[in-house]
Amino acid sequence: MLLIHCPYCDDTLPELEFAYAGEAHIARPADPSKLSDEEWRDFLFIRSNPRGLHAERWRHINGCGRFFNALRDTVSDRFLTTYPAGHPRPDVTKLEAAE
Amino acid sequence: MNPFRIKGRGRVNQDRPVRFTFDGKTFVGFEGDTVASALLANGEHLMGRGFKYHRPRGVVTAGSEEPNALIGTTRGPGRFEPNTRATMQEIYDELSTESQNKWPTLKFDVGAINDRLYMLFSAGFYYKTFMWPKSFWDKVYEPFIRRAAGLGRAPTELDPDHYASRYLHCDVLIVGSGPSGLAAALTAARSGASVVVVDEQSEMGGALLSEPSVDIDGDNAWGWLATTLDELASLPNVRLMSRTTAIGYYHQNMVGLCQKLTDHLSDVPVDAPRERLWRVRAGQVILAQGAIERPMVFDGNDRPGVMMAGAAQTFLHRFGVKVGDRPLILTSHDSAWHTAFDLADAGCKVAAIVDTRTDIPPALMHAAMARNIETLTGHTATATSGRLRVKSIRVNPVRGGAVGAARTIPCDAVLMCGGWTPSLHLFSHTKGSLDWDAKAKAYLPGHKTEAVHIAGAGRGLWGIAAVLEDGAKAGADALRDLGRKAGAATYAVTGDRTGAGITQKELPTDRSPGSAKAFVDFQNDVTAKDIRLAVREGMRSIEHVKRYTTNGMATDQGKLSNMNGLTIASDALGKDIPQVGLTTFRPPYTPTTFGALAGYHKGSHFEVTRKTPIDSWATEHDAAFEPVALWRRAWYFPKAGEDMHAAVNRECKATRQSLGMFDASTLGKIEVSGPDAVEFMNRMYTNPWTKLGVGRCRYGLLLGEDGFIRDDGVIGRMRDDLFHVTTTTGGAARVLNMMEDYLQTEWPDLQVWLTSTTEEWATIAINGPNARKLLAPLVEGQDMSDEAFPHMSVAECKVAGFSSRLFRISFTGELGYEVNVPARHGRALWEKLMEAGKPYDICPYGTETMHVLRAEKGYIIIGQDTDGTVTPEDAGIGWAIGKAKPDFVGKRSLSRPDIVAKGRKQLIGLLTDNPKDVLIEGAQIVLDPKQPKPMKMIGHVTSSYWSEALGRSIAMAVVEGGFDRMGDTLHIPTADGGSQAAKVTGCVFYDPAGDRLKVE
């Protein structure tokens, strides 16, 4: 069972307290009516599904209830970092250099 | 009593005899024996039959890696377990055990005919047989595969035991209590760190239990072991757990442990859990699991009496049992020579030591000579004889690759050692890499992904001194990684038996290798020939070889067979072992009961049962219940002599004619409040909310961003900045999660707060022409006239003295109200309404009547009439969409090409030609019931009931292009080959004008 750091609670807690919520940094378009069918399809369904580092959303559903973002390696399942919703994706090279 | 027991030897209590049965016959062993050691003490090697060929099989090992001696155990009524390792099951009085895979008896088994049909069941036979004539299937292959598809027989009764589970946190978890594990534990424990030591055996000590000849720090091995365990047990920061298997190693140093608590007891304390599952989160993990001895692969290596040399040593020292009077050693590693010496010293006549190597350490040759044991070096074994027990072995010299003349040596046991494989299964669970070490000729731990240290034989070390030192160092390393200081103790060891050996493929033979039954995997009956056949038939990856042959896929996960299989496969492929690669080990390390994994989550504790405040009243009034999501809901209220049909008809009729009352407390409820509440509602729901006045309510429809219906419910505006949102019973948590998601991550600027209030309110629905007459006298603070409180109104007022939110809404088509009161008053209000309703013959009704009444009106149920692919237009509720709104969740998708395309499935009504036919919900719909199978299905029935009000059946269905089929006749094929005809109609079957909502 993973341990996940909630950036709001600032605590590292068991996976049981959290729920996965899909890929991060896919903002809902401000005016969907302006999107072509193809653009809207991409927003709805097309995901990066990388082997390796993945920016994704989690919710501390059985805790503070807040959504946040995480960088996780999909091969090792290791979390590199978690950060509040709305913050930009952190620079990975800096994170790895700090290790 | 025990012809093969040596008086005074071993750690069993020879003053405490224990009686148990095996296949109905009573045997005597001693306290401390396993089933295997007790049977061996009685001279019984035959303990089972092979899985595929039903060949007689004896015990091979003395541990949890045992592939052959799998038995059924009965520990009392209902307590039957198949596939228990005879080497792990401790005996106690009254224990009853049985052998497996045999019929009619272990000694005479009809299924052994499979042994003669060897050619049919070689590698890949599962795949090949699928291509054979169909006529062979029913009579030949299927019965065979069905029988062969499982080991043992499944229990037939409910498991009466219960199982516990716990969490545990510690600084250092040590798996394995052999010398390296204990040295690590001493180092870690003396520093004050919290330490947990687990071992799957009934007593701690690991290899020391089988190797008492060494002296450690001036004491003999068992003396040192006792002192060490005493010290550890005396420390408050140490927890020692025997009979506890580390079954899996999960992320971030969580290790699952299964602790067996009662399987070894004859008197089980009442209510004692049988097993306890531990989830341990450890700062550091030390794996000190030792190594597993490899069999030799040669023709007839599966005959009872052929077993591992190390196992014979364990049976001798730990249990005081000789595995034979005239054992022969067949080895390629020094360790088995010591087994020969110990057996000779215990009075056995060692038939010979046969070693495939030519270069033997002189000290071993001298020790053999001193005991007058014949040594045959540079030899191979090419056959064994004996039906139910080995009688002789055929050995040949090998010179320059040529196999020389055979010689047959009589013996009653063959003790083999093909080297040792470091036990790294748990390390493999962590995705740690295993790197081939050419010197140790073994895969050793490489790159680590967790805070883990491997100590002792798991790192390819050999000898007590080396593993003690390594264990102490691992303990110190773990402490260092925890930021603690510690020095590793040193140990003075004398009489140590160091040694080395080689790894090899199947042994060379002078006979046809094609007819050799040289087993690699005893449990799945895979031979060397099978592996070579797999390579010949094109398997290149070891993963493919494994699946094609099933080598290593039995319940022992190839603990004995993987390295031998890999060595043979690499030889067949002409590649080096590290180039062929390794298969992956997965949890659990040994087979684990479902009970341990389920823990407390069984019976009524399997999942939560949510009950409404009125549930107790329904129970007292003999309601039948049904589960809805996690809720338990009153289904109907049968009176004496009524079946469900009669009760529901009566409830429907009473509600339509006078007054019915329904517990709707399970409806999800969410308060949406804040200055931007109306803007938030406009964006989430399809409907427009801006103009909805305070005191009014509206049907709300929620879509996903993909345009499909997710949820619905009536939503009341309590204040400008406060909405009382209701959701479906099952959808409450999902809807709240979805709302939170948008609020937190898409529109964090909105000033809105969301609160789940589902369980704050008890909700009672009152429906029927007399609903107002019942309520009006009980209401304070609200004019109940139609003008002041019309349909789709909401008010805060008092009902029967309780503060309430009163809605005038209807899910039945009758004049209807829903009274929400604080949950604690729910039952009191219900009882007051029952009392006050007597003049109107008030009728409590359940979910079934609710379903019928709503279906008569064509009101949909999300998840029943919709399935996640239904749009508002498909469901015929396009009117709920605020077309003037610039945006809402899912709006853009409603113009997607596939959503506006023709031929979508649409929700329509169906009236059967025969009004008495009630269609089956889920039944498929076709245009022509006479078309050939498979028929083209154009939709399915979503809701179907008997309507008492209409005196006929009604149904709803989703049908391709349904709206254009009004008046058409469709057909619903039935299971008996017939079909039912039905006409397409609209969904509103009852009171289409809606007059009954306005009754005065």
Ligand SMILES: [Zn+2]
């Ligand atoms: Zn949190």
